[in-house]
Amino acid sequence: MKRVSLMVMSLIFLAVIHLSVFFAGFFSPYDYAAQDRELPYCPPTSIHWVNKEGRPLWHPFVYRWVERAGGQRYQEDQRTPYSIHALTRGAKYTVGGMVTWDRHLFGVDPPARVFLMGSDGYGRDLFSRLLFGGQISLFAGLVATLFTLTFGVILGILAGFYGGWPDAIIMRCVELFLALPWLYLLLALRGLLPLHTSPAQAFLLFIIVIGLVGWARPARLIRGVVLSAKERKHLLAARSFGASDLYLVRCHILPEIRGLLLTQAALLIPQYVLAEVTLSFLGLGVGEPVPSWGGILATLQQYHVLISKWWMFSPGLILIPVILSYGVLSNSLQENRSQVGRWIE
């Protein structure tokens, strides 16, 4: 029971984070590339309810950050409060590449700025960049997993179902790929491909590279399941009735490997998200100004940012609950596979 509620909790968290990342334009107050050169490395804006005389204003408001004389420190200009409006008009954005809109969930009037998580070196809102960066990092993980598993399923079924020389060749290749250090391979493959690419190309390249590197393990696991499923009585019976290979695979083999696929997906997605973050941290992911979590973390390689701008760690911190939820998910999938199987039915 406890496991199931943990699993539900992590599912809810994952749904929330994926939805908010998908609708990043709506939830973020600014465009990811909008700069405010007056406010580089601005700390998170604090949201007030009570003004400086101690009178509550009954709605949340912020003060404007102004530079203190000398140095990079900021202080709040407490003379005028700027209230936070819901559903304000702001920069245009598109959702899912189709709908264009200009309403944002919240925002403040222009001279003031609301930086929920501070700003980066160009004065860009880190909260907005985090949401838009999640579009790259999280969805790269999802799509790469989909790609890898499709690749793995096709090759695994081919190897397990037909046996013989396809099996031998595929399994040798699996051994070859399993023997390679995957991060080195990822870097090497990325290095042999063109460096300066558009964000969409970089995204696509990442997925292809991950697919090339990662298909081996799922393919081997699936082959094992297919090998045992192939000898089941009902499958032999279906074959003797003259069922075609395609029918057998679709109706008898695929249901057998569904549980395995789910568990593998829950294991692989966080790995690939981390791989994307690592690659863009190393400067091989999508380029500026498009944000990705690794790219934001890469500014921490400068020591002055590392030691004094703690809010720049936020993309790393958001990774922890993501990894945790996927971990809980894969654990509970492994433990009560039969139960989960019943839910799916």
Added chain:
Amino acid sequence: MIISSALWLYSLPICETYLGPRTPVGQIMRYVAIRFGQAILLLLGISFFAFAFVAVSPGDFFQEMRLNPQISQNTVSRFRTQYGMDQPFLIRYGRWLKSVGHGDLGYSLAYGSPVVPLLLVRARNTLFLTGTAMFLAWLSALSLGVCCAEWSEGWLDRVCLLATSILLVFPELLLGLCFLALAVRTGWFRTGGMVSPGFEDLSPWNQAKDLAAHLFVPALVLSLGSLPVLFRHVRTAMLEVLDSPSIRAARGHGISRHRILFRHALPVALNPIVSLFGLSLASLLSISLLTEVIMSWPGLGPLLLEAVLSRDVYVVIGATMLSALFLVMGSAAADLLLYASDSRIHPEG
């Protein structure tokens, strides 16, 4: 790629026919020989694959130069001719194989020297770091794992389980950055590089101290990164053994706890631990890439990254091959270790 995998495929039965009788020693020799052949074919496969990739992907080392207005188009093309980059792909691969025969693995355009000496220095630094880290990780995983299994559900066990759960969800990247921030902020540890400037002038004792100060943070991060998995395996294996009738009987005979743990239980629990040890042995050259880049440790990782960013392809290929070779050799060594530690297991041909 296809050629090499086909070769590999056919190498197995051939090896089987020509390699000695099935005596224990003969079996090991056979196994080593087969693994060796596989490693060579693997390296051939990787290099061929990499060359094919380079041949089809646009741009090369001199492309950056072409953007520089001070270097004329002629100079660039002369450079390319000089380094043989205008030749067809198979000829370049053949030349590269010849340079492998000389023990060079090609020529680094960015460093202006053969690849192998470059790689060896960096690999030594990496091994120094990962060796220390693995030693620390295994020492703490073994001692903590044994203690936690003996006093399971005790306070130490709870603390360790909680700590490893936290470490398990902490990405290595974040761990490295946090420790680096701590080290820079407090100034307790040296960061950046492997030695301080003016290292040569120090006395041997001070040299060792300086090296250790630089080594501390990266080694700590690496060992913390691999500790959770090791600890959990050791603990699970020990728990299983400690629950067995033989150990309960030993306890009933009044044998001391220390002796039971380390003379009776640990050797039995060693099987999964040894294969895990083999894995960490195999990954010695490849696990530390990210940590090295974060801590700017002059190992194989930063070299590979620089080479990738400047498209110095022979260094990329060489570094990948070296770490792959290490992985293959490490996993072979792991199997042999397993064979040595447990006489019920025989190496398969």
